[in-house]
Amino acid sequence: MAKGVNKVFLLGNVGKDPEIRSTTGGMTVASFSLATADRQKDAQGNWADKTEWHNIVCFQRTAEVVRDYVKKGSQILVEGKIQTRSWDDKTSGEKKYKTEILVNELTLLGGKPAGEGASSGGYSKSNTASYDQRAPSSQPDYADVGITDDDIPF
């Protein structure tokens, strides 16, 4: 029986080809950024599109679906939960936070059809660099902290 609720629905477009990794336990992990567009009024009272970017993380079978079918531009719907990780930045000595959406369920929609785009396998090494722009070197990722399959929270 649930004690609380932490549920998120996002529908949007994938910003770059997903990054695929494996945990030390051999589990597949996929991460990518997702843009959700929101029509809202600006300061002048005009309707304008505003884009919100989300850090998405998928595990196991869902990560494999992402690896095989999700690319830059894909339109998807995800259901998941919010999780904020924190760590001490070794350079600045400051506490840092990164909020991510851990996905329970993923639905592929239309958007840019799969099969086109730069990378053949839905995954390209070059993603790593741009992903790191947002997640600087001192940030521990799942591999760094030695995540195993037992650590996955669902």
Next chain:
Amino acid sequence: MAKGVNKVFLLGNVGKDPEIRSTTGGMTVASFSLATADRQKDAQGNWADKTEWHNIVCFQRTAEVVRDYVKKGSQILVEGKIQTRSWDDKTSGEKKYKTEILVNELTLLGGKPAGEGASSGGYSKSNTASYDQRAPSSQPDYADVGITDDDIPF
């Protein structure tokens, strides 16, 4: 017609008495942290409670409900959307991010009954300090950036 979806449901308990502010446009803004409990397996395979903390922001009428009825310990359900603000930290020169839940709808549940607790108005000055622990001095808050009522996206 919506172009995307960015929807969050959180049910949990409020960590401290909410902080209440006003924008330059005179709109009430309430912010507080909300703990959602999640039962999940730990590394040993045992079920353990894990708490996730969320930064909640309410505007206008909802902020007034918060001011009048929500206190440390209150059990509430919120529906809202995820927004990540970023700014350049003046001290370290680094880019920082803070993810918040902007509330559309709030439902008061049971939990610790309202009317008890330290603060009389559901709001105590002392919240400010601890809130600032997580949101260091160089972070712009809504007042700093001169938000007016026109900026509110719903």
Next chain:
Amino acid sequence: MAKGVNKVFLLGNVGKDPEIRSTTGGMTVASFSLATADRQKDAQGNWADKTEWHNIVCFQRTAEVVRDYVKKGSQILVEGKIQTRSWDDKTSGEKKYKTEILVNELTLLGGKPAGEGASSGGYSKSNTASYDQRAPSSQPDYADVGITDDDIPF
């Protein structure tokens, strides 16, 4: 402040061209059936697709979007609430129930591209007949009961 929650998310395909009507108050109402596909295990333990049909009702601007853009086959996402209407069937004398989803927000997805299909305006008279198969003659619809714009619950 909300006292309860009654919220539905459906993603699926429209079964027929929507039926468009007007209330006595001149408000546009659109109704159609929406199929949501669910992969589930059958009695033999095999995964099989099961389709669930939902009665969708849209009002005002959303109904106009439906009239202009939604057709048989369209893939859409709706957010709304559940409502069950009841009436006494004049023929059988029995109490009847019809559960509908009243839409708050509608998002057009890819699916079968708009612009094809039999009807030009996203609405064809012939829908009425098949719609009526599920909603027999003795059922009051919104026009029959003299709904005006004031009756719309949001």
Next chain:
Amino acid sequence: MAKGVNKVFLLGNVGKDPEIRSTTGGMTVASFSLATADRQKDAQGNWADKTEWHNIVCFQRTAEVVRDYVKKGSQILVEGKIQTRSWDDKTSGEKKYKTEILVNELTLLGGKPAGEGASSGGYSKSNTASYDQRAPSSQPDYADVGITDDDIPF
């Protein structure tokens, strides 16, 4: 990977003590009605509470939680999906429909505290009668149609 979405969130109060049954496969099934309150404008433009009733069905562990903790008056939050069953009424010869919410997750909230009320075990035989008022004799229930554990869709 999901092909569609059919998701419901309801927060409200239980109308009667739940009815508890077992399938031929020995699985526990709990059903009850849930009232969700909605503040909406009436024809005169005044805000009025409107109650919507939902037919809730829980299986397995969730049904056991319901049996042990949920009573008339309990405030709960459920997440589930919509399902409409249909059958031919043997008396009138008409097609009938009943829409139900199949629960995936249930959260007990405050409301009227458990442990009080008429029934000792959170379950009273007398529920059956009133449930049958809404679900006349000719309606197949889960036991009638010989549901086994394999039939449960999640």
Next chain:
DNA sequence: TTTT
């Protein structure tokens, strides 16, 4: 920092 909450809650059971």
Next chain:
DNA sequence: TTTT
């Protein structure tokens, strides 16, 4: 049929 619930609840505030």
